[in-house]
Amino acid sequence: MPSAAPSAAAPAPGTPSTPPAAASSGPVVALDIGGTKIAGALVDAGGRILARSRRDTPAREDAETVFAAVAEVLDALAASPHWDAAEAVGIGSAGPVDAARGTVSPVNVPGWRAFPLVERVRRRAGGRPVTLVGDGVAMTAAEHWLGAARGRANALCLVVSTGVGGGLVLDGRLHPGPTGNAGHIGHLSVDLDGDPCACGGRGCVERIAAGPHIARRALDQGWRPGPDGDTSAAAVAEAARAGHPVAVAAFERAARALAAGIAATAHLVEVDIAVVGGGVAGAGEVLFAPLRRGLADYATLSFARGLTVVPAATGTDAGLLGAAAAARAAAAGS
Missing domain, CATH: 3.30.420.40 (ATPase, nucleotide binding domain)
Structure with a gap:
């Protein structure tokens, strides 16, 4: 059955959303x-x-x-x-x-x-x-069209799931770059001596903040799943909500990696909002509370201090x- 489009606030004047250009009204x-x-x-x-x-x-x-x-x-x-x-x-x-x-x-x-x-x-x-x-x-195109970045002229949107991806809206338009990869925050290095990443780099945001790596970190540090044997990041989030210190620490580490990458992006291209979606974002405040604290530590230049971070709206x-x-x-x- 058809599903309704997500609701969103109307765009601010002068900041067009992507794409609704109606070259055609067909699907x-x-x-x-x-x-x-x-x-x-x-x-x-x-x-x-x-x-x-x-x-x-x-x-x-x-x-x-x-x-x-x-x-x-x-x-x-x-x-x-x-x-x-x-x-x-x-x-x-x-x-x-x-x-x-x-x-x-x-x-x-x-x-x-x-x-x-x-x-x-x-x-x-x-x-x-x-x-x-x-x-x-x-994901960025979706959030700018119908979601939490609608009406924003400069935004970074992130997908935090099995991997970590991202995209940019600059001057009111989607900015995919020449190859379609602009804003790929997951492979910014935030730990120069960190673990090797599948991309060939080291200490990438994805290597720390992606769901499987959050779960692996928690297991390596002594967290154990419940009777159902679920070792996913969602299970670690549930343990963190219950106060398990290792689970809390795994999410705080992931949040700081994300905060470092978001702050670096804000310092580079002056985005004023970061929209975070994907399965890991489903952890809610387990992720977003330490992420906001991390941004206060990393987004320190005057033009980046007003950066806000919000959950994605397009699900x-x-x-x-x-x-x-x-x-x-x-x-x-x-």
Whole structure:
């Protein structure tokens, strides 16, 4: 059944949101591709989801097996009565991506290295034009269109989940950069002597603040799961809410890494709001309270001290809504 678009405050004058450019009022096909799931939807011009499909990502399999899951999602959407009206496809993918070449090399999907995703999806989708952005940029597009960054001229939006991605709004417009990766905060190094990251760097924000790394840190420091054996970051968050000191410390460490990365971004490009979404953000104040304290320590220059941090508003559909927003913006030539 169609779902209503998230509600949001009206944009402030002079600060256009992404994208609603109405090159067409018809739906677009949206894909949200990550290390855990491949989600797809048909999204109308108002942000309503008309049809959806989802498959688990066979992230440890070869390239063709992973793409077969994408094809299954597209084929399921093609059975919708809205499919024929769709004029474009938007993809938000775990990164890095290369929008100029139409390829993806997700850190958490090792079978895809310079995989020609845009061309393969274009063929599967009947030749429709395809727009590719990183998943953090997609979430940013969604939040600027319909969420917590709506009406903001300069914003950083983050996805904190299996990995950590991000995107930027600068001067009122989505700023994906030449390859679709601008704002990829997860691979800023915040600990020069820290653990090696899957990207090849060391001490990256993602290596400290992503859900699996929060859970691993808690386990290494002595936290043990309950009778259900759940060792996820959500289980660590539940333990932290109950006051377990190791769980609390694991989230405080993650929050400080995020705060350092957000402050560095604010000092570099003068964003005035950071919007945090993704599964780890579901921890609520377990994450946001130490994150705000960390920002007070790191965002110290006068023009960054007013930086606010808020939860994302577009929820689990952020990637789909953002992919749709990016496709519409591309179709409108913005």
